[in-house]
Amino acid sequence: MSQTRANFHTPRHALLRAKITRIRRQETDSATFRRVLAEIGAILASEALRDLPETTAAIETPVSRMEAPVLTQMEPCLVAILRAGLGLLEGARMVLPDAPVGHLGLVRDEQTLTPSEYVVRLPKDLARRGALVLDPMLATGGSAIQAIHRVKQAGAKVVRFACVVAAPEGVAALQAAHPDVAILAGALDERLNEHGYIVPGLGDAGDRCFGTE
């Protein structure tokens, strides 16, 4: 079943769910994890942007003329939250090859679970394009909240957030902090554990993606 609450959506998509199961499995090695995470990134980016405004243009196919659908605006910027967001970004860029890319380096303190920022590199035309922020994990929500704050500070007026696995706690925190931001999650899990990890989740996405466990 797909679930939709205010500004929160999990798509009903069998292929997406099967790929998420693949990266949840603890026996999945880092190379496979990274490849499947990229495939998930392509699906999530397509789903998150499925309602981009369109119009038609007259084109010629090898066979005839036709009025064919085209986008009315430039592709939105993609913003990856490092490190794990880089895995999703790879696939999102396959479906949005012309989108500029921003990088936000954030890491959670393992004790306080508070994110600290170590890189901010954002494109200049965020105000005109809007942004799709990518991170596989929405746990306490602290990293996504801070990242979206930065993206808005840089001028973005329309912001969407896509993740692979979300905890209810993170969804609630993000909705409270940024009620205007549409959240797309591949799966909504049960809860956070005492270490701030999503249960059942998939472990540490950054470590699994980059082989640093």
Ligand SMILES: O=P(O)(O)OC[C@H]1O[C@H](OP(=O)(O)OP(=O)(O)O)[C@H](O)[C@@H]1O
């Ligand atoms: O919702 P939160 O409680 O903020 O947790 C989610 C964040 O934690 C992970 O990053 P991490 O800090 O482990 O950095 P990494 O990607 O470099 O491993 C994950 O990729 C998110 O960015």
Ligand SMILES: O=c1cc[nH]c(=O)[nH]1
């Ligand atoms: O479960 C979690 C929570 C935060 N960050 C991760 O990578 N995994």
Ligand SMILES: [Mg+2]
């Ligand atoms: Mg990590």
